[in-house]
Amino acid sequence: MKQSKIGAWIAFIIGTLYFIVPLIGTFEFSLRMKRGEYSFEAYRVVLTDPNFLASFGYSVLMALITVVIGVVLVVPTAYWIQLRLPKLRPIVEFITLLPLVMPAIIIVFGYLRLYNSSSWLPLTANARSTDLLLAFSYVTLALPYMYRAVETGMRSIDVRTLTEAGEILGASMMTILFKVIFPNVRVAILSGAFLTFAIVIGEFTMASLLNRPAFGPYLQLIGANRAYEPSALAIIAFMVTWACMGIINVVGNMKSNKRTA
Amino acid sequence: MTAIDTTPPLPAEPGPVPEAYAASKKPLVGQQTWAWIGITPFMLFAILFLIVPTLYLVVGAFQDPDGHFTLQNIYDLFTPSILNAYWLSIKVSVASALLGALLGFFLAYAVVLGGLPAWLRPTLMTFSGVASNFAGVPLAFAFLATLGRMGLVTVLLRDLFGINLYGAGFNLLSFWGLTLTYLYFQVPLMVLILTPALDGLKKEWREASEILGASNKQYWTMVALPVLFPSVLGASLLLFANSFGAIATAYALTGSSLNIVTILLYAQIRGDVLHNQNLGYALALGMILITGCSNGAYIWLRARAERWMR
């Protein structure tokens, strides 16, 4: 059925305008720092601000820790559920959907009440343990995506058959896990990891309420006090997110090219 | 605010386990135990950092400061200022969900079924993946830089077309300004969810309906839209919950001037502005119920849609 494509083009063009114009506007605004001329002054100020480096570095570190904790939690669970405990699958799926159902602010509210200095697990007592709590809260944020990426990856390689093949050939459980399963889900883990990275870098609510010097609160602070630097920061944040997504795409394509019988 | 990646929302049910393997599920005496041990860290984490905190809030909503059971907090929710906060949140969420659903539908349709060049689709998908994560503080900055008083578009409209946005009453720091900003991640989310659903519209259905005598319009009203309806409704509910729970964007954009529930809760957590801890819990409970129901309905509808597509 040949239909006129005019409607489709109009929708696409309007969509494109809506998405591109704010980016252009932000970029243009960020160049206006020096009165009367366009310059990268705002970027220079931002990138040389020690707080920028400190908070960005902090968030990057938190992201890495989150990814590690997430992988350690998710991969064995997905594996054992697939292999030996399929009946628990609905429960685990429900758990991984919970963070999607509940807003981040609720979760961190619960943490603050439950794990503050006067509780049985005083995680907010000092900075290090609060960092740990923040990492845990990031893990809950990333859990749905991490779990789903890994589970899909495991399902596509038929973990059960691979494990049985390994067993028949005489391999121990550890060998199977590390030499057979892990390499095959590595790509899925990477996808989940980069998505987690993107989420953590820009996160504001949890870091702010737990009072940690992450990138999100830093952004908000700059926004409240300065005029042009926020736009530069927004562009930088956008670039970082785009890079993460781009890498996920590349990694994802590597996976489909790597398919072996 | 939920981030979403570009894979389809719910993984398809795994295929049936071949009979041979189902039979061989007799584990050795250590195997099953290893499995239980293997998932313990995850379960422990889930209990400590997901389930218990939520339950704590829920239970706390029904307690007074001395720990006795009470419904007073629930009654106290119905004060004008709190009700207004909920109502405002609901309004913003409905507006951004409906607009986001509508615009997202047309954009997804254009790219999947609209006959546009094939390379536009992966571009849109990647961009949607990025944009749906580009919420929060940077997004607020971007819109301030574009539609704020000194923003690019505001200035261009004034200088090139003589249109004075702010003079005409528009203000980014308002209900509609926030809705407009929210659309930046709502529309991509809709596109990401709807594209696989549109893909699922089998070409044969259209051909079958055509050979049975139906016109294009009849195909859409009798087959395609009903088939898409659970996905569209479910996605709209997801957008609603997404908007309801969002705070960072609103905080960075409007500060505390727009009294939505999340901002109120934020202030309460920070500084007990309600002067009543348990009322704060009740506030959270209200949020949990609303987003919980909305997301729950989304998940249910998604499962229904998939069952049909089998």
Place this chain on the structure above:
Amino acid sequence: MAFLEIADVRKQFQQNVVVKGFNLGIERGEFISLLGPSGCGKTTVLRMVAGFESPTSGAIRIDGKDVTHLRPNQRNVGMVFQAYALFPNMTVADNVAFGLKVAKRPPEEIKSRVDEMLNMIKLPHLASRFPYQCSGGQQQRVALARALAHKPKVLLLDEPLSALDAKIRVSLREDIRALQRSLGITTIFVTHDQEEALSMSDRVVVMNEGRVDQVGAPFEIYNDPATKFVANFVGTLSVLKGKVLDPKAGRIQVGSNEILASRRVINANAGDSCSVALRPEAAVLENGHDLGTGRNRLGGTIDEVSFLGSVVRIRVKIDDAAISLDTFNNPSAIPPQRGAPVVVSFTPNDVLVLDGETKH
């Protein structure tokens, strides 16, 4: 004039000519199969009759009316798809009623017609089920009922059985044929399965690379193939290399023997090499039982005996080649042993001479 005419239809996609000069006249009530391998153009022809593709040149006429440029929804044609294509949001009854609803028939008429159709396919109890609750075979039957409900002039089936299990395929095959007969509807059936085509059709159209190689009744196609392709595609063949000795007398040299072929040794010159083909049921083992004069005889050794139940398939090595022959199971006779020397005999009429050229 035939009821359904496909006149000199040609279809070209950019540089690729997918259908070359297709001509066919189908009588009212006839069951025609388009048979051929993937890519031979049979589905494209079907889709052109349906209206989903437009011929690059040529015309299609149904009951005297030129439909070549009509949209599919204007042709009053019914179609059954390989993937069933039942609308998932509607019950079985609503699916069957779809064509009638679109035509805005009155509700009572729709209801009675739907009941009639569901009874015809023997699935009245599924009326309020949804497609995902039905098995593949059931879904395909519902698709059939849906296609026929609004009384189309022509029924088109695009490999409808390919997605089904073997057993269901056979029973559904019979159901489709019985239904078609009782309704007397002109039908085109596309398949790559020759058993389907042979068992169901009034006439079979064998297609190869966009061309029609042969049109004829199943008996004709099988026993009198017009081209090497048809002979190979329909049924199985044993092929031996030969050299034409005397085209008029039909004498051909095969290995160290000479055989007589009674048909189709035309346009060949003495000394030409050719292929001699035999159907598996044509060759017979003669072990001391002389089956009469006038039969061709070739000597060989048993290479393999496969017991398939009612059929015993024996492969006989003859010089460098092998002949496969089928015999029925005989409980009171021992199957021959591997390595045993035997004589294979067949009548001159059984010999198919193929030299790769199209003969019409």
